Amino acid sequence: MSATSRLRPSLGYGLGLRTAHYQALLDERPKLDWLEVLSENYMVEGGKPLYFLDRIRAHYPLVMHGVSLSIGSSDPLNQDYLRQLKQLAARIEPRWISDHLCWTGVQHKNMHDLFPLPYTEEALRHVVARIRAVQDFLGQRILIENVSSYLTYTASDMSEWEFLRAVSEQADCLLLVDINNIYVSACNHNFDPLTYLDALPAGRVQQLHLAGHSMNGAMIIDTHDAPVIDPVWELYAEALRRFGQVSTLIERDDNIPELPELMDELAHARAIAESVHAASSAATRRLA
């Protein structure tokens, strides 16, 4: 069986679930294909977050997206965190669970950021073993997402895309490819984003992220506070040409607009995907 055949079919076009939209989602039930929830926000005992999550789940497929797995940390895996994650998954039955290729702290401290890893054999072995342990514990494959980064380590002896590809193949995990993060990192580290896309194993790409960002001097900061920009849309089309129809999600964490505005952005993603798909079908017909 090839890796491709084990991918879930695309869920379509979704949004990150944000508290500002709770009521509108329940009252208006906008035509959204699916929602992504931030796992840590629902690892609580009760109250509003779980109240809305339980109700929203009745109307939309959900996936769980975490920020605290810290898969690359040299601290031991946080067993308490993993138990909470598994418990939440049992409660809301997400289509899948994802987190980031990063580390968030050591010595039991959490910096609540997605720090980049050095791309070394040592880090690769470490991350692969931990993803395998997490997947065994959760009883399912997880998706690992590329992060935006602002620095590279002198210790790195491979590129981020080589590292990510090796991680996914050796750990047998799936990928959440953040198109905006590739764009941001390509600018900050001066590489060609297409080289990155070309290197990824298409059969493992189960989800895409799109988002906006902001400029800070010469560097681009991944702030999720603005609409997706044109170069990122172009890169999205390139990703679809390589990976086929993939569940696509727009992330917005700050300056959160009303749902219709985000739905317009999703419609744009859908239009791009349809034109890429039409072009590739036409090409296939010509070949036949």
Added chain:
Amino acid sequence: MHKLPTLQQLFQNHVLRPHSGHVIEGAVVSDAKATAQTRLDIYANAYRMRLGEALEQDFTALHTLLGDEQFEALCLSYIDTHPSRHYSLRHLGRHMSTFLREHDFYARQPVLAELAAFEWMMVEAFDAADSDVVTLHDLARLPAEQWGQLRFSAHPSVQRLELFWNVPALWNTADQQHDMPQPQRDANALTWLVWRRELKTWYRSLGAEEAWAWHAACAGHDFGEICSGLCRWVDEERVPATAAGMLQRWINDGLVSAIRYPA
């Protein structure tokens, strides 16, 4: 070259104490776009901003009372002493009240620690465990002869605190347009409850006798014992009515999640 644990330790030290001269710059690439220092600073600055924002959300009134500049200074010194040790930022502020109470400088304004305690209780009540609540209808169905032996369980979100300062009044104006009243201290502390009912957070003060009765109920004393205790404040013939009135109010407020009596 550093092993992964050392590299991460150095990186984290830099984020926590960017100016303490830890040797991390050599481990990070400098190029035409930006130096290692500039690149590292993005992470160090973002760390303070992110944690500061989390504290600002949880301590709105404290922020208003202190003003931007002082609140920012407080956040910096707080996260320096209490970096996050939890996988969720939700827990970041849990030591704020103690920090303010024990800190040489902030302890000189004791209203700050009380305000922080009150705001933190709001945070705790917000996502505390859910539970059913007892209704007056449930109470009416209890056998009358069992009343003396009734014991009560508080809703999991209920918290109690004693305040000398006019903290709820300060809190109440924090996110509104009107000016905050002056902090004022009373000679005696007042007992307050903070809890969540359905999805809303509530608070109210308790008179001395009700505060004692609630405390006794939470400590597992039965209704009969609570009635005897109330004799300290109320004439004996008025005790049953007073106690029953309190119980009804607790139930109406959604404070009681279970009533037990011997089978």
